[in-house]
Amino acid sequence: MDERAALSVVGNVVSAAGDDCAVIDGLVATTDMLHETTDFPDGTTRYTAGWRAVGASLSDVAAMGAEATAALAIYASPSFETAEIEAFLDGCLDVCAAVDAEYVGGDLDGHEEFTVSTTALGRTDAPVYRSGAAPGDVICVTGTLGRSGAAVRLFEGGETERANELFRFEPRVATGRSIAPYASSMMDSSDGMARSLHQLAEASDCGMSVSYADVPVDDAVEAVAADPSEERELAIHFGEDFELVCTVPEESLAEAADASPAALTPVGSVTDGGVRMDGESLSDRGFTH
Incomplete structure (x- = not known):
């Protein structure tokens, strides 16, 4: 059973599961676990590991359009x-x-492998879920994509200083709060843009159609990619960028873009069915722990 199948088991048992955070009376809560072998390439500093691990949970808070209030971490080594x-x-x-x-x-714990488990808390009276997208809405992403994929390539090549810099992303909490009043659905791109589109489409019972030419690919991707195919893979499927993927009614797009502290780039539109890029079916592939 892979991670996706395991998550479906959880969803069948826990009816409230399925969004980036749980919502309880205005409180949002999320938890994540990262392991050295799957999440921290050789050369990742402990400073970067702390930043990235807690940042991953704060990104979930951002995806709900919530204010981040606190975070905790378990350090096991x-x-x-x-x-x-x-x-x-x-x-x-x-x-x-x-x-x-x-x-x-x-908390601290002994463990055979360096492992971090994090929890983040936030507050909002108007959370944004994955389930509100409607045909005609504009699909947008924040920032640039492929940054983490480029970092992994640099780690593999021994360029650890630059790789650590790219791995330390800023969670889009301020952006999430700013665009929440306009967004019909939202989540973060931790599993990659392609998978995020599939998850939003499934939750909202709709389709997604995007254009690769409109995707804001990070400059670091072009510097490390061997060819356009690898560039596309790092930007669309690799994941771990922790940007926001959202849908916004067309009439609200200008206001949302003006309100957003980070660049908010339209990449496509919500449709009646299917997830496509440049008119072709987009594979539901992304980061897997």
Whole structure:
């Protein structure tokens, strides 16, 4: 059973599952787990690991259009080294400070592999779910895509300083809050743009049609990609970019773009059925833990 199949089991048992965060009386809550072998390439510093792990959960809060309030992390490792723990905590504190949230602690545990489990909390009286898209809405993405894929290629090539910089993304909390009043559906792109489109389409019972030429591909992708095919793979399917993918009614697009602190790029439109890019079926592939 792969991750997608396992998630379907959870969804069959837990009726509230399925969005980036759980929503309870104005509180949003999310939790994530990252492992060294699947999430932290060789050369990832503990500072980057702390930033990225907590940032991943804060990105879920952003996807609900919520204000981020606090985050916690479990740090598990085969051994405890003062410098590594301090660097990890500095990363946690700094990413929280970047979105005006508070890092409030967590837990330590021995484990055979460096592993981090994070929780983030936020608040909103008007959460944005994945299920509100309607035909005619405009599909938009924030920022640029492919940044994390490019970082992994740089890690593989030994360019760890630049790779760590690319791996430290800023969660789009301010942007999520700013565009929430206009968005009909929203989620983050942690599993890749392609998978996000499929998930939004499934939740909203609609289709998606996008143009690759309109996708804002990060400059770092072109620098590391061997050819246009790899560039497209890193931008569309690799995932782990933690940008926002949202739908906005056409009449609200200009206001949403003006309100957004990050670039908000239209890439397509919501349709009656099917998920397509440039008129062809778009494969439901993305990041898998």
